[in-house]
Amino acid sequence: MTILLKGGRVVDPSRKVDGTGDLLIENGKIAGIGGGLQQTGKGRGKGVPPGMEILDLRGKIVVPGLIDMHTHLREPGFEYRETIASGSEAAVAGGFTSVACMPNTNPVNDNRSVTEFIRRKAAECGLANVYPIAAISLKSEGALLCEYWDLKDAGAIGFSDDGRPVMNAALMRRALEYASSLDMPVIAHCEDRNLSAGGMMHEGFVSTEIGLPGIPGIAEEVMVARDILLAEYTGAHLHIAHVSTAGAVRLIREAKARGVRITAETAPHYFTLTDEAVRTFDTATKVYPPLRGAEDRDAVREGLRDGTIDVIASDHAPHARTDKEVEFDFAASGITGLETSLALSLRLVEEGLLTLPELIEKMTVNAARILRIPKGTLADGADADITVIDPQREWTVDRGLFRSRGKNTPFHNWTLKGKAVLTIVGGEIRCRDC
Amino acid sequence: MKLNRKDILGIQELSVEEIDLILETADSFIEVSTREIKKVPTLRGKTVINLFYEASTRTRTSFEIAAKRLSADTINISASTSSVVKGETLIDTAKNLEAMNPDIIVIRHSAAGAPHMLAGILRQSIINAGDGAHEHPTQALLDMMTIRAKKGGIAGLKVAIVGDIAHSRVARSNIHGLTKMGAQVCVSGPATMIPRGIEKMGVVVHMRIEEAIRDADIIMMLRIQTEREKQNIFPSLREYAQYFSLNRKNIGFARKDVLIMHPGPINRGVEISPDLADGPHSIILDQVTNGVAVRMALLYLLTGGSN
Numbered sequence: 201m202t203i204l205l206k207g208g209r210v211v212d213p214s215r216k217v218d219g220t221g222d223l224l225i226e227n228g229k230i231a232g233i234g235g236g237l238q239q240t241g242k243g244r245g246k247g248v249p250p251g252m253e254i255l256d257l258r259g260k261i262v263v264p265g266l267i268d269m270h271t272h273l274r275e276p277g278f279e280y281r282e283t284i285a286s287g288s289e290a291a292v293a294g295g296f297t298s299v300a301c302m303p304n305t306n307p308v309n310d311n312r313s314v315t316e317f318i319r320r321k322a323a324e325c326g327l328a329n330v331y332p333i334a335a336i337s338l339k340s341e342g343a344l345l346c347e348y349w350d351l352k353d354a355g356a357i358g359f360s361d362d363g364r365p366v367m368n369a370a371l372m373r374r375a376l377e378y379a380s381s382l383d384m385p386v387i388a389h390c391e392d393r394n395l396s397a398g399g400m401m402h403e404g405f406v407s408t409e410i411g412l413p414g415i416p417g418i419a420e421e422v423m424v425a426r427d428i429l430l431a432e433y434t435g436a437h438l439h440i441a442h443v444s445t446a447g448a449v450r451l452i453r454e455a456k457a458r459g460v461r462i463t464a465e466t467a468p469h470y471f472t473l474t475d476e477a478v479r480t481f482d483t484a485t486k487v488y489p490p491l492r493g494a495e496d497r498d499a500v501r502e503g504l505r506d507g508t509i510d511v512i513a514s515d516h517a518p519h520a521r522t523d524k525e526v527e528f529d530f531a532a533s534g535i536t537g538l539e540t541s542l543a544l545s546l547r548l549v550e551e552g553l554l555t556l557p558e559l560i561e562k563m564t565v566n567a568a569r570i571l572r573i574p575k576g577t578l579a580d581g582a583d584a585d586i587t588v589i590d591p592q593r594e595w596t597v598d599r600g601l602f603r604s605r606g607k608n609t610p611f612h613n614w615t616l617k618g619k620a621v622l623t624i625v626g627g628e629i630r631c632r633d634c
Numbered sequence: 635m636k637l638n639r640k641d642i643l644g645i646q647e648l649s650v651e652e653i654d655l656i657l658e659t660a661d662s663f664i665e666v667s668t669r670e671i672k673k674v675p676t677l678r679g680k681t682v683i684n685l686f687y688e689a690s691t692r693t694r695t696s697f698e699i700a701a702k703r704l705s706a707d708t709i710n711i712s713a714s715t716s717s718v719v720k721g722e723t724l725i726d727t728a729k730n731l732e733a734m735n736p737d738i739i740v741i742r743h744s745a746a747g748a749p750h751m752l753a754g755i756l757r758q759s760i761i762n763a764g765d766g767a768h769e770h771p772t773q774a775l776l777d778m779m780t781i782r783a784k785k786g787g788i789a790g791l792k793v794a795i796v797g798d799i800a801h802s803r804v805a806r807s808n809i810h811g812l813t814k815m816g817a818q819v820c821v822s823g824p825a826t827m828i829p830r831g832i833e834k835m836g837v838v839v840h841m842r843i844e845e846a847i848r849d850a851d852i853i854m855m856l857r858i859q860t861e862r863e864k865q866n867i868f869p870s871l872r873e874y875a876q877y878f879s880l881n882r883k884n885i886g887f888a889r890k891d892v893l894i895m896h897p898g899p900i901n902r903g904v905e906i907s908p909d910l911a912d913g914p915h916s917i918i919l920d921q922v923t924n925g926v927a928v929r930m931a932l933l934y935l936l937t938g939g940s941n
Contacts (some may be wrong), residue, residue, distance in 0.1 A: 400746075405831035409646070411746045411768030411806055414830070482748030526723055527745035529766070 208257030213561035228627035265297025265585030279308025294621025323388035375434035444500030518606020588622035700929035774807035789816030797856025822846030
């Protein structure tokens, strides 16, 4: 299929491109970028070939396909929350052409067969590119390494303890060392489980007032500090998942200044909401790490602005109604994010915190570089993964319309501006007018 | 004047006028419990369900007696485990109860916010009889009623609350209520028992009980839960009793006419010495007596009564 995207604002931070132009897609690849492509047929002297779809994208933004490097697709094991198919539908609906999925499934993605299963399922539904992240340790029990080489061969692109933080510093050291010899990142969920034990929300004035047990910011920060020291010592690439506190941002900023190989991500709820949202006891606001205080939210925003935080990832964590329609104490934690992530992130541009290219960089090429995947670019010959955004489109979040099985969002009924209207994966339109 | 709300979930959202209304109504109900025939027909034909997911003697009995003295029918449901452990969700349990058309559901639950969840779903009035470490509004109301009765008012009094503030719903509700009504409130306990930012609730924090109770008009002692020892909230009952109990020695820091309160159940010899608990300053049993009147007032006001 040949597609010509005409007249949009093309923003490709991987090559510092930002300007109005056309984009030609042929045979699943980017075949040209520039002005007036239909006349020249990308310099081949041809006219408009038969079967070419020409889309007028004036007023729209054309960017490399968005990458969400932190999602939970729940399959295998928790299909009642999400499947690879439903998660992929949610991804392309939200403008994401590639997602990386965390290993806390059942069974845990700690061996080749689970990684292969995920890739096969993803290929069967054929919507988004799905990149499995394997576990740091067998069954994520924090005791023994799994087979990193074998997992890499099977298609895993990183290792993470997401949801089951590694409390054993010696294991974390070995994981970093072992992964570094494969040139793969270790993605750390930084939480000291002794400090966070029993906690339901951020520990601060709101938890004091409403009497929910708190998770202090230091539960995150002591582990960020530990893992930075381990990364510094081993020289390995450490990626910090879902940064949520001011102290974590400061530690990462300082580590980067020292030259430590560290990257970091945060999620839209951490730069959008604070612990004040928990006052209603709405279980949709229950998430780990928890929604933090206003000073943390502001520090995360500053970390995005000054480049301390490289990536915005949704930490898409779908849950079923039965997981959430219970007392706050017993509710599962997590927020469904794939279908709101882009619009919430575009608010940062609207508010002047980031330029549009800076934002797109954090949602495309930066994640691609961290995961060493050949994505996040509109370079000639690259896979034609493209997201078209209508920046003016106002819409109201309706969880009932989510493609994801998870309807657990604290943003239900929010009016947001900006939406993916076209998602192209490998040259095929996977979501139109999403 | 009528109480213009469906539920009583906490003191935080009550206005001074509403608290006054409840306390005045409660004062008028005191007399019922002193009669030969301790029953009035006010709530005849109404049904009150006590849904208790946490152990309780005082509060549950008090609600039941309050309802019965107003001629309401009462049903007590005690779940020894949480709804989740039991297999039926709280929402399902509540919807089943709703289907039987009660008028008021009184709920106690270990999870903060559980009554708020029900209030948002059920058409019945919900009374929070204690939710986690969040609020225990009827306790604070009966405490305020007792203080008013003994001191003639609340404004201007110095109140010291001593103990595990962090895990206490009684402390939170009383801090909201007493500061609203114009009292000066301070809290004291080991730093492990003082939650972060509590000053922002309008209280002063003292690290030593002697400083907290200095010149106090009211001392409110909180129950120490022994299971907190395992969480390293305090090292031993022995040490706690030595440094944070109210006793003959330190009571001298307070005003001569100080009143001693405790929400119960008391750990004698831990947070309070037995002679003080039973002595002339103690109004602990007056609190219990007034608890019935306050709960009668709430049941009455929530079913549309006016003062």
